[in-house]
Amino acid sequence: MQAKKQAGPVLFFWILFAYIGFISGQGPARAEEFHEPRHLLLLNSYNQRMSWVKDIVLAVEDVLDPDNNNILLHIDNMDAKQFHGPDYFEAYKSYLRVKYGNSRFSLVLSSDNHAFDFLLKYREELFPGVPVVFCGVNDFRPDLIKGVNKFTGVAEVFSARKTVELALALHPGTEEIFIINDFLETGRAWQRDIDTALEGLKKRTRITYSENLPIRELMEKITHLDDHALVLLGVYFADRDGRYFTYEKIGEMIAGASRVPVYCLLEFNMGKGVVGGEVISGYHQGEAMAGMAQKILAGEDPEKIPVLQKGANQIIFDFTQLKRFGLNPSRLPPEALIINQPFSLFQEYKKEILVVAVLMAVLISTIGILIVNIFRRIRAEKQVRKNEEKYRRIFENSVVGFFQSSPGGKLISVNPAFAGMLGYDSPEDMIASIADLETDLYLKVEDRQTYQEILQREGRVDGFEYPVKCKDGSAIWLSNSTRAYFDDKGKPVTYEGVVKDITGIKLAQKEKAEAEQKLMQARKMEAIGTLSGGVAHEFNNLLGIILGNAELAADDTPEENPVRPYLSEIGKACLRGKKIVGQLLSFVRNPRTSQKPIDIGKVTAESFHFLKASLPPSIECRMNLPEKSMAILGDSTEIHQVIINLCNNAAHSMEGRAGILSLTLEERFLEKTESFYDQELEPGRYGVIKVADTGEGIEPHRLDKIFDPFYTTKEVDKGSGLGLSVVLGIIKGHRGGIRIMSRPGHGTEVECCFPLIEERVSESRAEKAELRGGNERILFVDDEAAVVTIGKTSLERVGYTVFTQTDPLMAVEAVRKDPQGFDLVITDLSMPGMNGQSLISMVNKIRPDLKTIVCTGFHDRLEAVGKENLGANALLMKPIRQEDLRKSVRMVLDGKGR
Template sequence: MKYMRTLSGIVMGVLLLLLSGSVSVGTEGENLEEIRHVLLLNSYDQRMTWVADIVRGVEEVLQPDKNNLDLHIENMDTKVFHSPEYYRQFFEYLKVKYANIHLSLILSSDNNAFDFLRKYKGVLFPDVPVSFCGVNDFHPNQLEGQNDFTGVAEIFSARKTVDLALSLHPETTELYVINDYLITGRAWSNNIEKDLKGISPKVHIRHSENVSISELMQEISNLPPTALVLFGVYFSDRDGRYYTYEKIGAMLSASSNVPVYCLLEFNIGKGVVGGSVISGLYQGREMAETGLKILNGVAPADIPVKMKGSNRFIFDYIQLERFGINEISLPAESYIINKPYSSYEEYKVQFWVVIVFILTLLATVLFLCINMVKRIRAEAALRDSEERFRQLANASWEAVLIHEKGVLSHANEMFFEMFGYTPEELAGEHIVSVILAKESVGEVQNRIENSLTSSYEAVGRRKNGTTFPIEVHVREVTIQGRDVRMSAIRDLTERKIMEARIAQSEKMEAIGTLAGGIAHDFNNILSAIMGYSELSLSQLEGNEKVRYNIGEVLRAGHRAKDLVLQILTFARKSKEEKRPVQASLIIKEALKLLRASLPSSIEIRNSLYSDSYVLSDTTQIHQIMMNLCTNAGKAMGDGGVLEIELSEVELDSVLITSMHLDVEPGRFLRLTVKDSGVGIPEELQVKIFDPFFTTRSKSQGTGLGLSVVHGIVKDCRGAITVESEVGKGSVFTVYLPTIEPDVDTRATVADELLPTGNESIMFVDDEPAIVDMAEKVLTNLGYTVSGYTSSSEALLAFARNSEKYDLVITDMTMPHMNGDRFARELLALKADIPIIICTGFSEQITEEEALKMGISSYIMKPVVMKTLAITVRNALGKI
């Protein structure tokens, strides 16, 4: 036994000596090897499964930590942001961020990043080789003059997928191909059509139309049992609604009663049968393997672009079972997900627990041996590590600092640049109270005292006293045996501005949706009010008082109609149209709103001396008043006097020059808004009309109000001036050129001679009051009228006796069958029937589209009697 123990000790000593020697060489080589920087530029957001798979494939192949690589990942997110200005700003962003970073390799995924690098790499990263993947419609001529580009093209296997699908479903008579109508979707449609050329003549290939997602789902659900679906790419529908590829795949598959095949891997498992699919993981791996060759010294020009081989057959076992597809019929190399476990699968956890336990024991022994060697070399490596950290920290675009209990120990150059201090000024300082605004000091101090290291937002303060939003990422580390904190600080100013703009955009979209609904219902109500008023005036003789009263109702209806149009214009639901506007009427309406919104302690005085007209838009005049008066109210706080004066003035060239106005000589409407508020400092008066400039906090204003007013005034060929003194208030004066208004043709119908007729008219509207009113109005004009409140009943009546009717008038928005579909059914029965569509508001069809499909006229509610009479006569005259 003694000799056995001795022999065992000798063997163990030799083993440790061998391990020590091998580890020593590897560790020393690793420490001496220079870190190489690799940039991965993704076209889309990394949250997309496709991009996430590419990144995973790249990391699996490159193994940055093992190969001493620093992998930088930038996501362009061009599915959402793709304007020229965005690309320009992204170019500047990369230029600044990587100015001091020497890249050894660039990896590029998908077309937008590929095209961006082809255009800008020569300026941003000259002589840096590129390996790409995911490029649709790749052609070798795209690399002319680009000798340092190579990679793997994204070529889908539509023909392989469809050939297999047809062999699995020999009864197929129709193939329905789905792609969206964005650039990528159209390109896929064209390539699929080319790839499927010459396929079985008994199979009819049909591509999806540019419709809403609900219409597309309805189309899929109505496919016959002998149809198949081939799903390509779909990111946005006709109405601009965006979806992730995974979500849209699941939605469309759920709507289908027939098998759905696909060309992209991440759609499988969401109701799709499968296919020969493009895999983001395999695209990323192929690209990274090419990149490794380049890093190992192979020139990109000597590596041909890989055109095939990165696709594989993948199927969903659940869908195979659902449609009775036998696994034996699938290609031998197929991979099947969701397959029931075998006996091995049932016990593989226990099996691998044992294996892992054994491997863990072996790894523990190996780890202990390696640690013994590493401890000997730790001190020498520490100096190299500190220098490497300093270089990396200074290259970062984030502020990086090391502190112990809030006292600054080390910081990179970006930290001192961001906060405006020098290293000497902050040496040994307790930086919490120095670089943070007062409202953030307490919270951050609490985090330090309680060892909280989660990321958080705070308010930073520069040396000059200005504050700005920041994001802090904290990590506890041990340096030379001491527990310290490493913090990375990011300036959030640009991100906060972008978030505010997006939030404002979403608010405007919500307002637009609300405005559309209000317009439709309110115009229906106005149709009845104005129609019955006109009908009463046409039938009422004598009794001028009653006629006057009804006339006032009618005039109020016209004002309400204009108000609805104003709401739609403000919400961008109708086109802005300049026309003669009597400013005094709009100002009076605005004053009513202001009185309700301003504090009662603010006295409003108005002097409106002019009823002249200007060429503008009612919404614009309203915006001028509301923005100027709201700013005045905020300047006065809880009390003061707000004076509004409207008058006229003649401006000649001498006055214009002396007043420094940029207008042409002539007669002008002068709007003066005067407040008794705090006033504006002289040095700020030249900036107040700049977009986003404001002296108030974010909760009190966006800095857009006065810039909007300035833009409206300039658009109307006018001018705006400001006079202000601190403590004595401000006076804003707006000059708008006056015009002579057109003769008002909106007189009461009773005073005009209206065209009449004796034809037979069908009138359809889901509002009984409107149908009743229209029957009476048209009957008074001599016509025979058949009224219906149901489009389905009206269509049945027309089908029974289409020759009875000379004209059809229909509402646009109705239950069961909308006006455009109703009109198509009528034209199918009688191609020459004249049709008039009336609508309170509709986004489903424009006037231009209505006229193209054969509609005679397209008129907006509420329709006055004169307009209805003339439109009917014109439509009948076209027969």
């Protein structure tokens, strides 16, 4: 009531202040220098959906005004109505530590008892030394914060006695006060406190209390109260049967059932049939708390700010209920706030209206003088309207968009074409919906900034292209041409411009660019595939020569000779190289590798020990493997290749300086589908290999490109860019996933996940089968002289007669001259002049029953022809072990081949 009486003068001075600020061209003072914002945390005990918490938050934001006072207000809700207990608060403490561990707060605010108790216990652990201001704390005692520094705030003290005294003053004939509280812990505590507060009034009137009744019986009891009774509603949250109610709903229910006036102690209950009372207000609690916060932020010592235990409640009455029970509002205290009171303009602004009436009389007399001038202007205005109408028709009927805006980003006018482009029903709809161009129209703030810079610098913008938001949330592209119009002082006053929808053009440009990119990628992959196939073929021939000579040398070397182990290692390296060559093609095709159960921990350990010897001493190597074995379905050579590639990359990132390279293997259970580089891994058990380094890290813009073939950040002579492409192909072939976490200056960590299987890895010993030779005649054909020499030597050692030929045409001629002179033809698939498939076809025409074996290391040729179309009795992949060659020869000659 008092606030409304002051509205007139306040409004007058507010208008006067605004006018002075306007004519001075200054407005509110603005800080010229940038200061780091101060961070404040508001910790609510309950959920922000509760109107009590909403009012507290609203009051804090109204008083502190974070946006205009350089304050970042963080709000967290403990939701302690639903979740509480020591375990929950310990978990909540951990949550706050993680969320705000890097934040520096100037002040912590809290509402209600749970947050207050939580901060008393954990403030120094979570926010050491940060001042705390609280509100809404029930049963507050000064000893609760005795010895606790920088704690102050607003206690929640209900005004039961003051409310009852107000009620008795308004209802002098009252004989009974019926007090309602529930029988929960809070309700019983309130009943005890109310009984104590009303001790001195028990001689004036009879005080009775609600029993622990079901809500239906309580409503019936209220309905039958005597006409000389009053109802005082305390706190009622649940009845005896466990039915729960909101504070607002229970106030409405009790007031609706009662024939006598109902008074309350909580602001929630107002406006639903309750007469009034001196109530606890969430807004005023928050307002008082925020006022203390302002003092602390201004530099006042929180130790010198006492806890506010009185004065935070407010007297509120409902005009509708005062009228219902015949109560005169003039009998209320001057500070009382009356809600739902009809507004009387004349009564509130009588003096102002009389002044306006006098001014109107003066104005009417002035009108007569002005009429003459008005008629003179009418004829000129008619002509102006004709011109305006002409241009208005152009403006409204054009298919091009027109607009006019203020320099501050507010639309003044638009034509229907522009509104239609953005999906608005009318220009009025568009202007009303777009309050600020920067936030409501522009998708990118930088576009708006660039647009403004050009306009301010040049006074015009031509063909400026940018994406904008439509009414339905979609986006289109506009081409904008704008002119700025200036006042006499050179200050821009309006912008006027033309816009065109160029979304179709932009989409066509994007599709063309994407198509060109895909074509370039396809050509690149085609070139890589061709190159890789040729390299694989040549390298396999070299490996075959090395492997063959090593095995022949081993056959001529006694077991006790110390050279034998070295020759064996050469053979193993060649076979491993054979598999590694296959990985050269893994990013352009998806070859099927031979996978079997392997112990990934054993392979990881072997790879790491093999790698350590090649690393510089400045790099410290750390390996952490679990004791139990983990089995995956995979290829040990490919896993070895993954680890070697990743560790080499890590070592290169630390080149020239000290660092740590760590390799870890752990078991992880994915509870839900997780995204990796370009894979989605299903829930389940996975073995995770992690390779981490303390190197220079990778820039964010490079992370999306590192798996591209030939992409590398190394110098020209220090890498091909194929390593991670090979790694990606291997991991995808094992149905796994890879992801990379890196920041410049903070090193890199790579995770490779492989699905685990339950099958144990058996340590079986391969039994070397007894190889039989023979006395058959064999024609060995290969364009590499060293290869045929090795094959001839190997087969002749087990009794065969071997004829060699490096020219496939001469080999066909030899068969033609003596069709019965050979029992078997062994030929390479890829040779100059004639390939192995053609050679087999020709010799089969000469002698259909002649046995044939084809050898190849050229995957592309094999995939193009197909194994089943070769026409040979057997196929051998280069490089060929002598054992495999002899075994295959014997099987084919014995008729066990295809």
